[in-house]
Amino acid sequence: MAVTWPKPPEGSWTEHYPDLGTGPISFKDSTSPEFYKLEGEAIFKRAWLNVGRVEDVPRVGSYFTKEIEIALASVIVVKGRGESIRAFHNICRHRGNKLMWNDYPKEEVKGSCRQFTCKYHGWRYGLDGALTFVQQQGEFFDLDNADYGLSPVHCDVWNGFIFINLDREPRQTLREFLGPMVTGMDGYPFDKLTERYEWVADNNSNWKIFADAFQEYYHVPSLHPQQVPPEVRVPNAGFTCAHFQIDGPHRVVSTAGTRRWLLPPEYMYPIELATQSGLVGPWRTPDLGELPAGLNPGGIEPWGISNFQIFPNIEILIYGGWYLLYRYWPTSHNTHRFEAFTYFSPARNVRERIEHEVASVVLKEFALQDAGMLGGTQAALETGVIDEFPLNDQEILVRHLHKSVVDWVEDYQRDTATAGV
Template sequence: MPRFPKPPEGSWTEHHPGLGTGPVSYEDSITPEFYEREKEAIFKRAWLNVGRVEQLPRKGSHFTRTIDAANASIIVLRDREGEVRAFHNICRHRGNKLVWTDDPKQDTAGFCRQFTCKYHGWRYDLDGSLTFIQQEGEFFDVDKDRYGLAPVHCDVWAGFVFVNFAREPEQSLREFLGPMVTDLEGYPFGKQTAHFGYTTTIHANWKLYMDAFAEFYHAPVLHAKQSPEKYSSAAQQAGFEAPHYGIDGPHRMVSTSGVRFWEMDTELVKPMEVLTRSGLFGPWDAIDLGEMPSGVNPAKCDPWGLDSFQLFPNFVILIWSQGWYLTYHYWPTSYNTHVFEGNVYFLPATTIRERIAQEMAAVTFKEFALQDSNTLEATQMMLETRYIDRFLLNDQEILCRHLHKVVGDWVDDHEGARK
């Protein structure tokens, strides 16, 4: 029989009295004014993940990232010393966007030894310094040392690249992440370089999609049609009602069990899953990644299925017991739209069968994510009617309650500090 850790005495939510247990408001997800407030209070103050170091394989490698919620476009690069840096993507001459290809509205990536503005040819080194001004003699006592690219605070943890737009961050990246997240150090993120990704625009507030992956209460219902008739009961056996929740500062996590229903009854899986030996839970043939760090499966679920870590504000790392991981990003573009990014990572395949199993897992997760997004757009539409303004959350939805509480606290703290 599967063995699950017992929750603390009483409910999960009641062990965090600051969260309350009453109905909650989603006004923070349907108000243009609040979106403007959280842009200033959160996305210009928190550490934001913008990618991984594997995107910068050598000196001169770079990529750009547009972050609407911070009104920013940045260049992330590896400099001549091998360090990862970030700069605002703007020329110091007339304000042209410095790095772009055919469409300035689209992000790009590449390699160069220096950056040259497309408008008037000003050049910048990889350390951001201004090295060349076209017809420099036409300017008035210009000091190139004073007009390098504007830097953005940048740091790396476990291969994940983070930036912070505050003039001076209130915490270092490590302090901001806290022990629940940093206890993941030692997990082989850097070895899992086989990558599949997708991006789509969702017509719903970013927090509503964060909520969708903060609980498994919805899975046997929402995703039942994706699988055969008996999927709902199998999902419950697999532990969708998660046995462990964790909260640390602004971050949260949920851990659940790993009963492999495809080994119990082949009627519960699709023919394509049998052929590829892969599906929603990833490749069936588990990969041994060695001893896991203390932050993985903190509740010691036996058997263990997955851990989902929500790093405030908009980044999720989901680690699977089968030996792979995925990330989600939720980038706000307005109070009721955001760009959702899903990225799936595996060890590089050594056989064709392994590659097919990885692709099957990536495609299956994309389909499930689209089911979630369709539901959330329906949620957004009805929340905006405001005919009902308070909604019930159960004990399994503690992480949803926590996210909206933290968002409100960050906005209140920021605005209180400015008074």
């Protein structure tokens, strides 16, 4: 069965966004330790960051911690009374001990409690962050508990996704930050897709280098040839995505698609045929009802996938009846931690559970194929031999991510220079 890939509107995608330019770009933002430090201040301490979902704090007292190394931050996210979700810096106000941790202070923890108690001197804090108990309080000098509650972190929720902002005064509300393209997903039943599979990988590349791999499908015929239809594998077949769109620092790429079971058997793993599940998820998914038009902003038919890339470090890939979530957490100028999650409607029987597990495993295999390129890319970039790289029209979102990062850093530098005058 032949596949006809939709063409972009008149003119190239990149030319629709003239601020991006069309010349070669530099990747120095991915090799410089100095730039990495600036990213921490300019982006990860200023942007809204997704750290979890409401399912991670299912009841009053449920909490988890998040280590954000690039921002030198450790954060507690907790559900308090009244179903409110709050965030605090993970620091005791007495002597600065990390408040919630187990054997290794750099490892994230989760659990449930009625209050937070510091292991060092026993200070206690309520779920609202208020200081409730001080050991031998009479020994202190005019200590007012109201002055020593946990240090709050701005926290908000969009469609069940928990976001924090480490800035003292965020420049935008969460919804303003997300903008109309991302909030076009409003109405998608994220709350119904609660069966989750997850894995984490520490990678030897800058975080943006891995994000780049999911912003274009130009690499698919070369890197994933065993799992794409023959018309895509033919050189110069013209395989491309059907729709690219940019809104502020955020991006979306949508692809057309054929149903997996219409492909020849030789383009599937045997387990995919046996379980009727794999690269594009289960072949059968529950009917979720009418989906919001914002999932397919280009009006593609047949629609396959839309990948919403929320600045700076989260991607939500909607496959219709299920979705993927990726997060990239920088750990140095040339390493990062990659978190991946698959979300499905809860399995109603053993077969559906197997379908979900197979889809998760096959998707992990393909993500690792992408990750396998990263070390080579990072090592070559760090030689500094070449500093200008041409990008084609399908790599518009790669161009946009790196420009957005540089723009945020330059804005920060201007702000700090002005403040210093």
